[in-house]
Amino acid sequence: MYQSFIGLEIHIQLLTESKVFCGCTNRFGDEPNTNVCPVCMGYPGVLPALNEEAIRLSYIVARTLNCELSPRAIFERKNYFYPDMPKNYQISQFSSPLGRNGWIDIEYAGKPRRVRIHEIHLEEDAGKMIHAGDMSLLDYNRAGTPLLEIVTEPDMEAGEEAEILLQNFRRTIRYLGVCDGNMEEGSMRCDANVSINLEGQGLGRKVEIKNLNSSRFVKMALNYEITRQKELFGKGGKIVQETRLWNENRDVTEPMRTKESAHDYRYFPEPDLPPFIPGAEFLAKVDKGLVELPEARKARFVKEYGLSAAAADFLVAEKATADFYEQTVKLGAAPAAAAAWLQFDVRKILNRDGKELADCPLTAGRLAQLLSLLADGRIHGKIAKQVLEAVFAEDKDPGQLIKEKGWQSMSDMSQLAALVDQALAANAAAVDAVKAGDRKPLGFLVGQIMKQTGGMAEPRLVQELLKQKIK
Amino acid sequence: MIHSMDVSELKITAELANLDLTGEDLASLGNEVEKILDYFSSMMEADTAGLAAGKAGSAANRLRPDVRTPGDADALLENAPELEGRFIVIPNVL
Structure with missing residues (x-):
């Protein structure tokens, strides 16, 4: 009988070399206050200048999220007095943000859902503060780094749905290469708002939740908050419009004390920055940054390569994996085999060694070579796995490793036939059992020959020969 | 004509600026702020139709290439x- 309404405000740090309005380095983890200059430290008399890559990446996100692009994006000063911003205002956007009225399509509870985007705007991030006893420590390395804010409409209804949206969004920005989406390090941050009301009565009184530094916490905090509000409502209580903090140690939301007047930001146009007008040339550069998104790529993988939805899902999760896969196939590997090897054998080694596909001795060329050796019967399955391990250990091509180690399969039929004859003669009891209809000793006989050849005999051929000879 | 600022608005503005003002401060500042507002009022009466004034001038975007130009951070510190x-x-302002 209750309806819940969830909206998200997502902030992402853009992957630029320099800050958004000055030439300081934009990098996480540097020594405190090394990447600062008079512009981002708010010295008088300085002039901000817009970073063209920051604005390009912003429009790429706006286009990807189906937004109407502002023909005249205006920067405004958001005034507030807090030491994380040395200027006493943040350059942001208010009256004419760069993107509006977009959407993200997700799948929730087995159904397609469209979550509308209210707006997207570019702003500068604030510095970091560490509160230590009676003093606060300030680090302005982050002050002035480009931050893109994406505001959704309150179109979601459960914590799980918000979690899916966030995961989907994260994958998208990583595909676009605009942000690494690391919620723990804070390169992607999320605030949520939620209200409940009786069915059909529209939005309720909005509660904002902050301090959500993983998509799981977003889900947990929202579900906690919906339950809290329903109980309060049910008891005839009043929901207060407020900001609450997620307490990750106690798994609850708690009210945050704020001064109401603090929300009067007195926005006005930034006199030091002209409005940004995206021209045809700029928009062409934006279009070059658009990529095939994970959902579309997944659908194509299923259709074009005949993969299962699960295999395609795995491959498209990271763009690097999907690119690697397609390159392997392009080099001649069978689509199903390449998918299976990446999904199981290769992933197992990467996980074990804590390595990334993009940064390991296995290349698409080497995987394609390995799979072609396997498909041609020059090595058999068990050896192929050994070769894969050797590629990782020795950083050499599969073909070279097989030669060096003498791992070519023994597939010479007359040689194998002689070995089979020997085995049959030495194991008369097993042969009799097979003749009597028991198939189990066949495996034993294959094992004997494999042992004798140090595992090099092609097991498929051995089995065939055995069946021919025991008749 | 802009209306002169009443005391309650002045108090809110002071609070936003983290200024602790006494009644005396408010009275004297009220007069000064009023003078500033009057000055802006007379500026607003000027006929600017057809002038580019007040609008950021150039038709072209003013952009900066994404290049690092590190400054002297130590001097700022x-x-x-x-x-x-x-x-x-700084003192704790949590």
């Missing part, structure tokens, strides 16, 4: 009243 390592120290 020397201006900080108190440091802890490379952190700037």
Whole structure:
């Protein structure tokens, strides 16, 4: 009988070399206050200048999220007095943000859902503060780094749905290469708002939740908050419009004390920055940054390569994996085999060694070579796995490793036939059992020959020969 | 004509600026702010139709290539009243 309404405000740090309005380095983890200059430290008399890559990446996100692009994006000063911003205002956007009225399509509870985007705007991030006893420590390395804010409409209804949206969004920005989406390090941050009301009565009184530094916490905090509000409502209580903090140690939301007047930001146009007008040339550069998104790529993988939805899902999760896969196939590997090897054998080694596909001795060329050796019967399955391990250990091509180690399969039929004859003669009891209809000793006989050849005999051929000879 | 600022609005503005003003401060500041507002009022009466004034001039975007041009961070830190390592120290304002 209750309806819940969830909206998200997502902030992402853009992957630029320099800050958004000055030439300081934009990098996480540097020594405190090394990447600062008079512009981002708010010295008088300085002039901000817009970073063209920051604005390009912003429009790429706006286009990807189906937004109407502002023909005249205006920067405004958001005034507030807090030491994380040395200027006493943040350059942001208010009256004419760069993107509006977009959407993200997700799948929730087995159904397609469209979550509308209210707006997207570019702003500068604030510095970091560490509160230590009676003093606060300030680090302005982050002050002035480009931050893109994406505001959704309150179109979601459960914590799980918000979690899916966030995961989907994260994958998208990583595909676009605009942000690494690391919620723990804070390169992607999320605030949520939620209200409940009786069915059909529209939005309720909005509660904002902050301090959500993983998509799981977003889900947990929202579900906690919906339950809290329903109980309060049910008891005839009043929901207060407020900001609450997620307490990750106690798994609850708690009210945050704020001064109401603090929300009067007195926005006005930034006199030091002209409005940004995206021209045809700029928009062409934006279009070059658009990529095939994970959902579309997944659908194509299923259709074009005949993969299962699960295999395609795995491959498209990271763009690097999907690119690697397609390159392997392009080099001649069978689509199903390449998918299976990446999904199981290769992933197992990467996980074990804590390595990334993009940064390991296995290349698409080497995987394609390995799979072609396997498909041609020059090595058999068990050896192929050994070769894969050797590629990782020795950083050499599969073909070279097989030669060096003498791992070519023994597939010479007359040689194998002689070995089979020997085995049959030495194991008369097993042969009799097979003749009597028991198939189990066949495996034993294959094992004997494999042992004798140090595992090099092609097991498929051995089995065939055995069946021919025991008749 | 802009209406002169009443005391309640002045109090809110002072609060937003983290200024602790006494009744005396408010009275004297009220007069000064009024003068500033009057000045803006007379500026607003000027006929600017057809002038580019008030609009950021150039038709072209003013952009900066995404290049690092590191400045002298250490010199800026020397201006900080108190440091802890490379952190700037201020009283706790949590």
